[in-house]
Amino acid sequence: MTSLGGAEFAPLTKTYLNTASTGLLPLRTARALKNAAEDAAHGRTGPEYNFTALAAARSAFARIAEVPPARVAVGNSVATHAALIAASLPAGAEVLIADDDFSSLVNPFAVRTDLKLRSVPLERLAEAVGPQTGLVAVSAVQSADGRVADLAALRAAVDAQPRSGRSIRIVVDATQALGWLRLPPETYDYLLCGSYKWLMSPHGVSLLVVPEDVGDELLPLNSGWVAGEEPWNSCYGPIEELAHDARRFDERPAFVSYIAAEHSFALVGEIGTDRIGRYDLGLADRFRTGAEALGLRPVPAASPIVAVPGLGHAAARLKEAGVEASARAGNLRASFHLYNTETDVDRLLEVLSTL
Template sequence: METFESLVRAEFAPENTYLNTASNGLLPARAVTALNEAVRLRAAGRPLDSLFEDVEAARAAFARLAGVPVTRVAAGATAAAYTGVVAASLPAGAEVLTAENDFASVVNAFHVRGDLKVRAVPLERLAESVRPGTALVAVSAAQSADGRIADLPALREAAREHGARTYVDFSQAAGWLPVEADAYDYTVCVCYKWLLGPHGAGFLVVPEDFGGLTPILAGWVAGENPWDSCYGPVAELARSARRFDLSPALFTYTGLRHSLALIEELGVDAVHAHDLALADRFRAGLAELGHEPLPAPGSAIVSVPGLGHRQPALSEAGIELSARAGNLRASFHLYNTAADVDRLLDVLSG
């Protein structure tokens, strides 16, 4: 029987100490193999039907991870595009509540509308700031800059009390933090971080009744019968969330299908426990070195003030992290080990 460790060892062999999943996840070997096979398929001029099947297999896998029926999942490319769809659904003058300094893809579309009332508050005050007249609350489940986790249950209750809709971005959470997409009106997630997929795939989860969204980005793939929807206006939009599909990056979805299969085999709960143990080991080591990370309890992302300037030297030493807002950001995922944490601490200690 394969263990967590043996499954991971079979899929990953990084050439450095890679602690930067919050920017880009590593590709598992099975996804690399699938990508190569897809490229050869196209180079040989063979039919690409199997690649479209991969899109559906990836959609189904994400639906299982998100805990929703597959009919509620749209397949696209970026969070920003789907934020635009949500933003376009709001009437002029509607109030949108966001967290201060959240990732641009989650908030920018509401600002560029120009006719919405966008209000930003500290993340820890988000739930208490929902008020009568708030139309939508948009937030990342885990903050990109520092890993802080939003109090989503409190937000859900506050939104329900005041009749507001909720839009949650799980891009920095799905893959290590359990996702309950059914608890929110709309959720979005890109897949090249903790879900270990190639760039160019993302999913939007919508209510069964589509929650008032209009498929303003719909093309032929959004038709109930896509191959009959290639010319002229789409005669019949898909009766499921596929009406919000964007033309898929086929190679990307082929790789993603296999990446998601690995996440399912390992189990999000096991990945969660593994990632948090490493993050907590790093936090404890930082305390011994006299450094205090930004508070982000329960997060696999750890940001350390005042150390962002050390990122280039760490990269030269073969340790990959990010510098964000002057902070050194480390993010720990399933392919990382205690030895990775200790090597980082050793280099930081000088």
């Protein structure tokens, strides 16, 4: 059976159902990565090429996120981007988070002991917003069990609050979402996205979407010479003129990873997020139905991440049988993407039926 990704991916020697941990690289991306490494080894690369590829990756990601490239900053990790936002908050500000959300998003706010961190169940996030709230930070899709945040309800709750001074900002971690789920830009202010999962890129590629009206709200604390309006004139001493758009928040990127990521982003754009999402959800629904027939109770979620509580110990047994899934928070977590097929789902169910 042919997957949605088809010939874009290498034939697998095992059943890989672990995109929520690490996405597989498309063959075009792997070739670009190999070529970039070969070029670097033989002196065939240079800064002009690096920046051209970086601009292409930024633009390709912006199309997936449905925002202008001028709102996109590049970097290396979600935690670093979250820390940049956390540093912008005034002392005493309340940060509202979902219980047990991913630590890379949450911890940069938690280590600022002068902030008021308040955690509530994901399903109560919108109703927990109040006049005292300064910022809400949430993953669009929960890593541990695949539950999807109601960002529309969250935006409505934030917009309903009386404004006196600084607006309540919504920070969304899209790492487990972009690539299969559209996130309307009007539902968030900041978007953070590690791209090595559903966007199938190498590690070291993380992007930050900033608000159109960010102004001086966010200090470019991590900026170096690449954040200058003219990077090659910004190499020594304080940068005289920072970039006029989100590029002023750029970290010095891992260029080789971005050279490769451009090709993964392009593939997602060619197939389309909506089409990928329908495909992924169809496979996940097939697994949920089969798991329930086996007497298991997967966490309800409209997500390609399917978690079965209390079955985390089965991940090791599955691996021995050639099925790659993961254990998270006591759950067995299987995740389905465009390189998977119904045969993969059925193989997972077959092995589970023997445990």
